[in-house]
């Protein structure tokens with residue numbers, strides 16, 4: 001029996017100082033990312049130990065919206081241990097195998113995006129049309145796959161989010177608001193699709209998935225068991241299927257709770 005643990009990283013397993021919630025003593029924290037010379041992301045030491053332990057028993061698959069450069073900054077997660085064989089990055093547009101992108105996978109995704117006209121060049125004029133407001137600080141492209149805006153949350157009109165979501169869905173783009181980032185993702189680029197590819201490659205028979213945002217919902221839905229942190233964007237705005245459990249704790253402690261849960265599942269199947 002092969003168990004696959006497919007998990008989002010940011011705000012699911014790893015947390016910034018800002019997103020970790022309740023204060024955790026420095027001694028309990030493990031830095032997993034440094035950016036521009038400053039510590040950027042953390043896990044609790046307990047979570048990291050559990051992950052290292054677990055990786056010996058089940059197949060761990062990181063599934064993140066980070067680009068390859070951004071993902072390669074968080075290899076502190078595996079400190080002292082071998083990194084996992086596969087990693088899903090760029091929200092599923094790219095799958096790394098032993099650190100190298102699988103070309104035929106990305107080529108297939110690119111073809112789908114082109115045929116549905118959900119490519120960055122088509123999106124940018126629409127962004128200009130709808131988002132000339134002063135709360136848009138920057139427009140960022142992620143390796144030509146998708147777009148995100150860096151926004152000023154104080155000025156962002158939350159009441160318009162539903163309208164924007166509907167408008168962009170009609171032209172094939174999913175939206176997700178995560179902290180200061182507002183994502184626009186082609187509907188062909190999904191975490192679930194990439195997870196299914198890896199699941200077949202390794203012949204996994206049971207999938208447990210974890211993730212906090214709307215971009216994670218398809219991943220949780222296609223798993224046998226989904227774990228959703230209580231602080232997640234998806235908790236308020238999405239119908240939750242029966243096989244998806246919401247954690248009791250929030251912030252970095254929700255990350256710990258997820259690891260405990262996965263540990264107990266792996267023991268059950270031993």
Ligand SMILES: [Mg+2]
Pocket residue numbers: 008009010011012211212213
């Ligand atoms: Mg996340």
